[in-house]
Amino acid sequence: MTKYGFLILVFCNSALFSQKGGDSLALISEVKIDAYKKPTPFITSTKSVSVASENLLNQNTPERMLESVNQIAGARMEERSPASYRISLRGSTLRSPFGVRNIKVYLDDFILSDASGNTYFNTLSPELIDRMEVYKGPESGDYGAVTGGTLLLQTKKADNLSVNLATGSYGTFNQSIRFSKQSGKHFFEIFENYYRTDSYRKQSAAERKLIFLKDRFQYTQKASLHAMLLFSDLKYQTPGGLTLEQMQIDRKQARPATATLPGAAEQNAGIRNRMILAGVSHEYNLGPQFSHFILLQGSYVDFENPFITNFENRFEKNFALRTHFNYEKSWNTVSLAWRLGFEGGINTILIKNYDNNKGNESNPQNFDQLKNTSGFYFLSQKFNIAEKLFTDISISLNSNAYEWERLYPVSGNGKIHFKNQWLPNFGITYLLGKGFSVRVKAGKGNSAPTNEEVRSSDQQFNLNLVPEYGWNKELGLRKQFGNTIFIEGSYFDFRMKDAIVRRQNEAGQEFFVNQGSTSQKGFEVLLESKSFNFQNDFPSRFKFRISGSFYNFKFENYTGNNQVFSGNDLTGVPATTINSLLNFVFLKKLSIDYSHFYTSKTPLNDANSVWSESSFVGNIQFRFPVNFEKARLNLYLQIQNLYNTDYVLGFDTNAFGSRFYNPAAKRNFIIGAKIDF
Template sequence: MVRICFLLFIICCSFFSSQKRDSAELISEVKIDAYRKPTSYIHSTKSVSVVSQGLLNQNTPERMLESINQIAGARMEERSPGSYRISVRGSTLRSPFGVRNIKVYLDDFILSDASGNTYLNLISPELIDRMEIYKGPESGDYGAVTGGTLLLQTRSSENTSAHLSIGSYGTFNQSFDLSRNVGKHFFEVFQNYYRTDSYRKQSAVERKQIFLKDHFQYTHKASVNAMLLFSDLDYQTPGGLTLEQMQADRKQARPATSALPGAEEQNAGIRNKMILAGISHQISLSPKFSHFVMLQGSYVDFENPFITNYENRFERNFALRTHINYEDQWDRVTAEWRFGFEGGINSIVVKNYDNSKGAKGNPQNFDDLKNTSGFYFLSQKLNFNEKLFTDISISLNSNSYRWERLFPGNENEKVHFKNQWLPNVGLTYLFEKGFSIRAKIGKGNSAPTNEEIRSSNQEFNQNLVPEYGWNKEIGIRKEVGGILFLEGSYFDFRMKDAIVRRQNEKGQEYFVNQGSTVQKGVEVLLESRNFNLANTVFNNFKFRFSGSFYRFRFDNYTQGNNDFSGNNVTGVPSTTINSLFNFIVLKKLSIDYSHFYTSKIPLNDANSTWSESNIVGNIQFRFPLQFDKAQLNLYLQIQNLYNTDYILGFDINAFGNRFYNPAAKRNFVLGVKADF
């Protein structure tokens, strides 16, 4: 009843207000940063998507899922609240949770550690002002990944805002942001607190975060960026269910068996504290030469009470990125060169104990693991007469690790993977303003992360080697009449030594290299500019459609006596179609109406079990109230509008067919954001 009254209040108030015309750009008019290699979207050779404020506004306070899932080729999943993973073009295969095989940057700094693991769930989506998603290998600029790269950007303009929201299942969110120019400094202070009991049992979440940054332009030629991030995340993990268990009770946590206790009994969950600090410096040495350098360090305290053990991890990370840039221009040719290095060290002490109902019991294994990785890179951009744009790069990548068993006994070993030369070549030809065609070829390489080398079965897998492959693609970008933008791309990626997840009878995971994959796909985007309608009821309207159509197959893949060659790649839907409609009604009420269609998904390598296809709808109402020096933005989000029974993240290849992590039924978030 409260929700209905609130909605009626918003609609009634809208009759007495007015709304300015939205001046939102088409994507073709957007500039991409590409980690300090700016270019216009229509000229870019890269397979990149931009997540602007319009898409970020679709997110609920705890996650970036709604905005990322509007991007063709990108998919964010939620196994349980707080437990997220991102796949780009099917990289879910080796990510039971978290983010692997995808490099993530935050402004000038690196969120991914030296082994390739990223704690993206520590970041509040409200901190992010813009996002660029690069699909496929970008090894010349970002090193050894085959999935993709995410560039997250915080605010670059002045802002003072406070946000408060409540929602279903005891959800509460509060945040504050202050961004100001003070002399030669641009400061940002961001704070967030979020909690929820969530839909299922044993799935509560609590996150606290503080972010500080300072951009100091101490001369017109040089600047310093400094950043400090602290995040404290505590979330319970309900565990996967069998189909029969899910049908009996969608809200239950993983129950006990005759051999193992259940998730509630063991208080299964993850407690993760991270502090990340960094500083970068950019200077123009001359009209043609400039230099950039970045240093950062982080500390992670990670606890994971699980069904079979209690794990403690203490991680220390150090990273460096530096490059020198040269720019020149002749009659009709503009050139840029960049030569640099990026590297990192990741040191982990991991201790496993018996789990005595959520408390540490007897010790099982104590280990020390150190991963070192880095790459030298050289890139060249050439612009011929504002018609032909080239981006040619190559990197030399290295990765090694050493491990030592501290308890019980003592043993150690060191593994150095073969150094890899990874080239990347992209071409774009501009036929006319707003119409370009591009082609790209590149090689990617992705070493196993620490969590794959020493997975939850507590054994070191020294036989695991990096997966690698070549990606080829072509694409078209076309602006139509200044009101529509159309983009389409086709890619063909052949991966060798694919890293695949397995589970033993205790639910512990381990990883193996298993044959190769052939991944072919088409990705499309259709977006409109804002239509200003000459109508007293419907004032403005815009839309966006995106879709991914994949044919991903295992190739030369045998497991024991089983030959899975030709099977669909596990965990990847063949079709996803997404839509977003934005309306302004009665001159003030803004409505965002979105849909996400996902086709059936193979849940194991044998393709013997598949999920059901589903369509999920969301709707959001936003209503501004203007005061003397402040604007209140009221909103109501209704998630899963059609009350669909669906899964937002499966446990692929799960032992005992415990694939299912049911998502919440229809739920709401009611909030207000004050801008001063």
């Protein structure tokens, strides 16, 4: 039997098991989403949102959140090499060769994204995150100007003392300690993590050290103060992309030298990113209906990137403020909530490029400075009539500007202020019956070029770049069947103008251009069961989850390099992804997570002349708890790429010289133990 046939059989078996399900845990439809301090039952939310809680987050390997993100319809995480990954929400990687752009990221109260829209997501440890909410498409009101989406990451909110140790293939080692506790009026958390790996390919070792501290001080019944400190020291080597022929000869090799350029290993290509982020937030209830929130934070980033053609240093300073007033009022069958606020940030970056002498700085090339200032005022409202009709309407006024200055070898400066944008967002949900809702949503998104796009690795200021923007419209259904099965389906139609796309020159350096428009239509579906208790030992419990994304993304009015690309499929976006997670519990102890990820073929350049192969990857995880008098030992074994598939987990799209491919590891394992006291 083929592995595809086996997957279909497992899906069918899961449906049969679900018909025999006994009692269940909390209703899936009653899960609460935060929506930035406005808790709402999932079934009545107007948002295009998915939640990754403990069951999904347990799938992650120590270095990434890829397994959790990729189980979510409409979300996709790619890894070019360990610690070099990117996140896409509904195709937003079109402009992200690496890292996270065009997606707003928050950590508890605090803002991880800088004022230009870039987020160093890879500085975080997956173990730090206790819950993740993924908002797909423009939200515009409370979250500002993005077209991709928003991530809300949450850390621990309950007492915990745990130690985690793991080791695995390719010299992988991971260690973490977490201590969180309510002590009087304080809830504090200390989290420490160390991770390293030699990795599958040459020139792709990675190492991360992280410390996270927080304290939530409820000093009166009406007010609380929240302080946070995050320090991350990340360094990883970058092997570079291969051609198809090079990958077929040796999947493990780093980018080799050419007649004109040295190779990745010879130049010791890699990244060193040291970041410190600190902030305080304050909440105060002014009365029965009024409350106020304010946040102040700052961060510093020391970034080094020895590359094939240069050695780049970046020094970044970031400051941000968020504040809003809230009003809530309820009558017999009607409730109303309003929020008026502002969020803004300043990002200053000094960039120095030198010749790269085998991983060391040599002769200076260019020194430049950028200052980005962005912000938005927002007004949002929630309306609830008789627990049947729910509205979420918001509008924001967004501004973005940057100043640039060339310091060496010549001098020059300038300032660009993009046109202010009014971005409305409308959402309505109607509850047709218990556990059955329909929702409609429309919103406008706008995304200005980031610092790395204005001044990209070709070391030129791209002063002609303008923000991309567009309207998103969608329709969704959520239905709970018989207190056992939950299904959600969403159809969206997003039309983007002035799309920002990536280009590479012959040296492998990137630059960005605005190219025409896109039509992005898609259908996303989620089918999830309760955790069924069979009242016996074999099996004891069972739960399944299946998600899928089916896209028709096209370029419109798009020409480049004297070619017409209109009507072509959107670069780097697979038309179909189908993911599944089956959880079995045997003997009331042994837990088995069996997951699959199918990805259809993907266009690797705008001309659609090169496509990837489709891929089918399976993972399996075994977890076994051992209880002691005052502690619990959780043993686990993860086997990644169970079928030993040859596949690529992150492509370099539009790569010069057809160096599209970053091969993923073959079958590998991680074994570990976590002790909860």
